[in-house]
Amino acid sequence: MSKELADLIFPNITKTPEDYEKMYPARNLPEGAMVTRFAPSPTGFIHVGSLFGANLDRRLASQTGGICYLRIEDTDGKREVDDGINLIINGLKVFNIEFDEGPTSETEQKGNYGPYIQSERKDIYQCYAKSLIEKGLAYPCFCTAEELNAIRERQEKLKIVPGYYGEFAVCRNLSESQMIERVKKGDPYIIRLKSPGSMSKKIKFKDMIRGQIEFPENVQDIVLIKSDGLPTYHFAHAVDDHLMRTTHVIRGEEWISSIPLHVQLFEVLGFQMPQYIHTPTIMKDDEGSKRKISKRKDPEASASYYKDNGIPKEAVIDYLMNILNSNFENWRKQNPHADLSEFKVDPHKISSSGALFDLVKLNDVSKNTIATFTAEKIFEDGLAWAKEYDKDLADLMEKHKDFTINILNIERTGNKVRKDIAKWSELRENLAYLYDEVYFENEVTYEWQLVTDKTEIKAILDEYMKVYDENDDKDTWFNKMKDVAEKFGFAREVKEYKANPEGFKGHVGDISTVIRVALTGRRNTPDLYEILKNLGKARIEERFAKI
């Protein structure tokens, strides 16, 4: 039909759509396998929403024996950033998300359905655009920005739908010879879709989360190929997801409104549509109202925030899984140590309304996650964090490796595990006072409680050192503590004291508090017996002497 025009516009495109169909055949995968993709712009920034999506992409592909690939959408030069691809790859690797196909660095790619970088697929898009022109389904548009603005203003005045469509699409109705003439003349142009849609017709679309949605058909003659020869998102989406044989497109719900366009594009190109999963936007509470979590205003919108704050990647993913499928939480409770891959994500169970990102809840998830770690893992991951963000602490941890692990191991075994660490940045608070360097080289503020009289404190400590034996088992140890309490006029048992508060100066807890505070400066610590044992008698004496 418009072969002459098509050849004139794309003289160098020699391949046909059929060629590409052959180059990228249907994938040979088991029944039900999902092919998903994570398709970011190479801005280098990973939004927590992207992480949410990438995780879903990964999980769905993995659990069905499918493929999850990375595609870089760099058709907008303005948004690009140096090293953007590496930043994305590494940023996701931190959360154990890796791809089966796609770029593996700025310069390398793997997989048979590439190239996976859109700017390298120019010929492919142009081939399909050319074919559309040939079929009379696309055309060159010579309108300038000013003309487009004028059209828009007119439409706004008339209070009708703005855009390039119908009678407003002036270039659409140019004759082929007029088009050829203007192209030859060198007038700048872009390629637009010649939309076959009608405003009065409706289309039905099915989203895996939201179910059926009805829209009026698309009538806009949207841009397919921009003046730089690169495609717009919409066109690239149709071509790429078809050619890369994507079965499930997972993307943010902001794309829902362009569904009519995408349906039309697939139709016009003769492609079968994939399934769609439009994920809810992660929101943020802003003084009582919800708003989209924002890169500019909210540090927690960035995936790197969690690393910076020492929140383990496992916890972040678990939290995200929580908002993905709310039954994950129960599953996790029953399978605290199980690998994520054992949980089957159900796309239909994803909530359709955007969840408020809850840092407090994340904190709780994180506490539970860390509670499943061994002392060794806490040491390693904590140290890795500290090396980057708290060098001083890292040095101490390394210098006293065994001691640190032993301390971290207090109340960590058995079925009632200590849950006092939610992030690595709390490690300092939990460990520092036990290192001699910190204890002796700094001013210690002793938070005495009931017993504050210096002479009495000294007497208690002296007496305690007389009876303390590091070889005692816990019961013996505690009995000795009670003996000391009794000797100084304190009740052996808390209950005893409560029954008769007048009869005693206090109870055994007040005595152990004296020991605890003298030893650490703090009223609250993990199990005192274990701490004493780990410090050893000599260091206990030194610490007491400091007072």
Next chain:
RNA sequence: GGCCCAUUGGUCAAGCGGUUAAGACGCAGCCCUCUCAAGGCUGAAUCAUGGGUUCGAUUCCCGUAUGGGUCACCA
């Protein structure tokens, strides 16, 4: 404004025509306990709203309100 989407406690949510409307976080109290953390128990707190449909609506339909998205040669 047009078109879409959403709406169960403060937050995340289960629910899919009949329920004392789960559970989790947070909050409060109690218990346990040498402190803290954990754990156990208890409590306060929810179906946006008006109409239908129905013997019966949180659940289905319509309107309203509120929140969100989108209307680019950005993705």
